[in-house]
Amino acid sequence: METVNDPFVMRAWAESYPENKHVKFVADGSASYTHALGLELDLTEKDLGIRSRRFALLVDNLVVKVANLEEGGAFSVSSADEILKAL
Helix, strand or coil, X not given: CEECCCHHHXXXXXXXXXXXXXXXXXXXXXXXXXXXXXXXXEEHHHCCEEEECCEEEEEECCEEEEEEECCCCCCCCCCHHHHHXXX
């Protein structure tokens, strides 16, 4: 799981799911990874700065197998259920 957030928040979030063995929690505080993917969302006008569009990637051995990108603030194709279907 990648988010435009700091590593301290991401560590705390990961620790709140001790049974998790498959999802990596990755901090992208400066949004550089998000920018490299072309998935940045500029919410500066709402005082939120640069954020990340909602998306889910299924990666196997560093190869992206599925890239589900949400549009317009929706939460459907990036859900856990959708990624599980892709497995």
